Amino acid sequence: MLSCQQLQFCARNQTPSQGKKLHAHLIKSGLDQCGTLPNNLLDMYGKCGLIQDALQLFDEMPHRDLISWASLLTAHNQANIPHRTITLFPKMFALDGLKADHFVFACLVKACASLGALKLGKQVHAGFLLSLFCDDDVVKSSLVDMYAKCGLPDSARLVFDSISRKTSVSSTAMISGYARSGQKSEAVELLRGMAEKNLFSWTALISGLVQSGQWIDGFNLFIEMRREGVDIVDPFILSSIVGASANLAALELGKQIHCLVLSLGYESSLFVSNALVDMYAKCSDILAAKTIFDTICRRDIVSWTSIIVGMAQHGQANESLSLYDEMISAGLKPNKVTFVGLIYACSHVGLVSKGRYLFKSMVEDYKLSPSLQHYTCLLDLFSRSGHLDEAENLLKTMPFKPDEAAWAALLSACKRHGNTQMGVQVANHLLSLEPKDPSTYILLSNTYAGASMWENVSKVRKLMGVMEFKKEPGYSCIELGKESLVFYAGETYHPMKDEIFGLLKELDEEMKRRGYVPDTSLVLHDMEQHEKERQLFWHSERLAVAYGLLKTVPGTVIRIVKNLRVCGDCHAVLKHICSIVKREIIVRDANRFHHFVDGRCSCRDFW
DNA sequence: TTAGGGTTAG
Numbered sequence: 001m002l003s004c005q006q007l008q009f010c011a012r013n014q015t016p017s018q019g020k021k022l023h024a025h026l027i028k029s030g031l032d033q034c035g036t037l038p039n040n041l042l043d044m045y046g047k048c049g050l051i052q053d054a055l056q057l058f059d060e061m062p063h064r065d066l067i068s069w070a071s072l073l074t075a076h077n078q079a080n081i082p083h084r085t086i087t088l089f090p091k092m093f094a095l096d097g098l099k100a101d102h103f104v105f106a107c108l109v110k111a112c113a114s115l116g117a118l119k120l121g122k123q124v125h126a127g128f129l130l131s132l133f134c135d136d137d138v139v140k141s142s143l144v145d146m147y148a149k150c151g152l153p154d155s156a157r158l159v160f161d162s163i164s165r166k167t168s169v170s171s172t173a174m175i176s177g178y179a180r181s182g183q184k185s186e187a188v189e190l191l192r193g194m195a196e197k198n199l200f201s202w203t204a205l206i207s208g209l210v211q212s213g214q215w216i217d218g219f220n221l222f223i224e225m226r227r228e229g230v231d232i233v234d235p236f237i238l239s240s241i242v243g244a245s246a247n248l249a250a251l252e253l254g255k256q257i258h259c260l261v262l263s264l265g266y267e268s269s270l271f272v273s274n275a276l277v278d279m280y281a282k283c284s285d286i287l288a289a290k291t292i293f294d295t296i297c298r299r300d301i302v303s304w305t306s307i308i309v310g311m312a313q314h315g316q317a318n319e320s321l322s323l324y325d326e327m328i329s330a331g332l333k334p335n336k337v338t339f340v341g342l343i344y345a346c347s348h349v350g351l352v353s354k355g356r357y358l359f360k361s362m363v364e365d366y367k368l369s370p371s372l373q374h375y376t377c378l379l380d381l382f383s384r385s386g387h388l389d390e391a392e393n394l395l396k397t398m399p400f401k402p403d404e405a406a407w408a409a410l411l412s413a414c415k416r417h418g419n420t421q422m423g424v425q426v427a428n429h430l431l432s433l434e435p436k437d438p439s440t441y442i443l444l445s446n447t448y449a450g451a452s453m454w455e456n457v458s459k460v461r462k463l464m465g466v467m468e469f470k471k472e473p474g475y476s477c478i479e480l481g482k483e484s485l486v487f488y489a490g491e492t493y494h495p496m497k498d499e500i501f502g503l504l505k506e507l508d509e510e511m512k513r514r515g516y517v518p519d520t521s522l523v524l525h526d527m528e529q530h531e532k533e534r535q536l537f538w539h540s541e542r543l544a545v546a547y548g549l550l551k552t553v554p555g556t557v558i559r560i561v562k563n564l565r566v567c568g569d570c571h572a573v574l575k576h577i578c579s580i581v582k583r584e585i586i587v588r589d590a591n592r593f594h595h596f597v598d599g600r601c602s603c604r605d606f607w
Numbered sequence: 608t609t610a611g612g613g614t615t616a617g
Contacts, residue, residue: 043608070608106609141610148611172611203612210613236613243614274614302615309616340616373617405617591617 007040011047019044023057032062039067046075064096070103073111082111086120102133106142113146121146137163141170148177153186168194172201179208184217199230199237207240215244219253235266239275246279249561249588252479254279274302281310284559284586284593301332309341314593315602317345321354336368340377347381348604355381372400379406383413384606388422404435411443415450416606423447431460438467439565476540476587477561478548487543500546504537507546511576519569536569541587545574549581562589575599 010019019041026034026041038061045054054075061068069092076085089108092098100108105128112121121143128139140163147156156177163170171194178187191197191205202225209218222241232238238261245254258276266272273296280289293299293307304327311320324342327334334342339362346355359378362368375398382391391410395402407430414423427447430440441464448456474489485494492500508516520532541562548558566574566589578585579599587594595602 039608046608067608074608101609103609110610136609138610143610145611167610169611174611176612200612205612207612234613239613269613271614276614278615300614305615307615313616335615337616344616371617376617 004037004040007037007044011044014048016044016048016050016053019048020053023053027060036067039065039071042068042071042075046071046078049079051075051079051081064098066098066101066104069096069098070101070107073104073107077107077110077114080114082114085111086115086117100127100131102136102139105131105133105136105139109139109142109146113142113149116150118146118150118152121150135164137165137167137170141167141173144170144177145173148173148180151181153177153181153183168196168198168201172204175201176204176208179205180211182212182214184209184214188221197228197230199233202230203237203240206237210240210244210247213247215248218244219248232264235261235264235269235272238264238266239269239271242272242275242279246275246282249283249477250479250484251280251283251285251559252482252484254283268297270296270298270300270303274300274306277303277306277310281306281313282588284314284588286310286314286316299330299332301335301338304330304332305335305338305341308338309344312341312345312348315348315595315604317349317351320345321351334362334366336362336371336374339368339370340373343374343377343381347377347384350381350385352381352385352387372403375400376406376409380409383409386413386417388413388417388419392422392426404430404433404437404440407433408435408437408440408443411447415443415447420447420451424451424453427456431456438464441467472564474540474562474564476544476563478544479559480548480551485544485547487540487547489540490538492538492543494543494547496547496550499550500543503546503550504542507577507580508537510580511573514576514580516572516576519572536567539567539570541566541570542573545577545585548585549583555583557584557586560585560587562587565590566594571601571605575601 007019007022010016022037023041026038038057042054042057045057054072058064058068058072073085073088076082076088085107089104092100092104105124108124109121112124125143128134128143133139140159143159144156147153147159156174160166160170160174171190175187175190178190187205187208191201194201202221206218206221206225209221218241222237238257242254242257242261245257261267261272261276273292276292277289280286280292289307289310293303296303304323308320308323308327311317311323320341324334324338339358342358343355346352346358355378359370359374362370362374375394379391379394382388382394388410391413395406395410407426411423411426411430414420414426424447427444431444435441441460445457445460445464448460475486477484477486487494494500518533518536520529520536541560544560545558548560552558566587571594574585574587574594574596576599578596585596587596592603
């Protein structure tokens, strides 16, 4: 006969077969004759993720106590079905006349935290305060986590302050709450005050900062953690820090972290390799992303979605769509994110019916309800391919209120496909929405100019003047080995200014010989023509490209990261430059990737 | 028996 210790061994090693034998034996000899063993067995089933076996045993038990119920509820939390934990709980009183103890409270709070169910969580909190267990620190600790996960760090703090003996667990939950809601200094202060900082607390801090977009802070703290000599004994923090390099589009940094992953031996962690696929795609090295993807043994939906979306963003739509077919053949079920990538891919190559089919398939075959992003992608698909009536119809009938970007996409399509009448209607509507994006104003001005509506043109131009003050300064970043350089728009003061100017001038002359005419309609200022051209000449992406051409080995790819969208004139210029210098130039702008090769761009001039 | 940290879109 197995002992309680042996069952614990089964649970720890995820080897339930011995336990199952015991189950059979217990049924034979009568479950009421076995003391606490049925509860131990229940616990083991839960820890091994065998929820059906746990439920079966539970139903067979003639005497169920608080421990049986706590074990069963915990098993549901562990099996990642917290909604079942919640629905099961009322049966505790209904079937066995039992009320929640501190173990059950902790379990319910955890379920609410996983579900992000704040209202329910507050009810459980109230029940806990009115119970005999209202001083229990473990339940309080789980409440801190619940409020933190629901985005209420102040509520979490109130509970945290009421804990009499704070542990690293409660502090970590609080740190995570602060960091995820962007309260860096509070999170850091708490971590520094901890008697025993461990990998968990560092991970909570750094991952939280990365999630709230404070990537550089996340990196600096990671460096501090390494300096303190904290052992990285599991890969959690690595997937976060890989994610930070992805968001910074910092390829060299990402490569260094990849090396660290390899040296620590975590390359086979699925979370880490998925993050690496995304990182290489976001850092514009889609080939490296595909290489990592190919080495993953057990790909999950995140691995497939990352590469599908990556390929789509890099303009490799057909590759993206065939990866989807492969994924379905491999037996995986797509999720909402997968479909964003797929419809995006279709819009890149004008596969209208395929995109329509995928949208329908998402709803009908996979029962996924489309979000605003799915509608935006579909709208983009219709607009790009000139199905303007369908685009307008979608915009008016979709169950979301279309935003400025959605209306602007339609307007841009009207202009591109020469539909002035619809263009003016859309422009009038867009203007009434008081748009925020400067490029919307350019679009509006051009539309009214195309329709000879000069009064409206001057009205838009006036508004543009006001907008100019609010515009975020444009900059482009280029990485060359360990050096990373940022160029702002306007004349540069870089020590290599003269060389940069000389090269751009030379390229400008060659471009003009090839038929390039500067498109000054994109310059917002009211100034002379030659001054407008001068403005364009000093756009940050051109400075960065010129610097890249001067400093890199011929034949290598030039990678630029830009904070704003590439302007139409620079887009035309970069197409010329890549063909003149015979180099591939990859620009990641605020919206998408542009691969400039042989005088063409992967975005097919629509962005 | 109960509590803390990780990946994918825009």
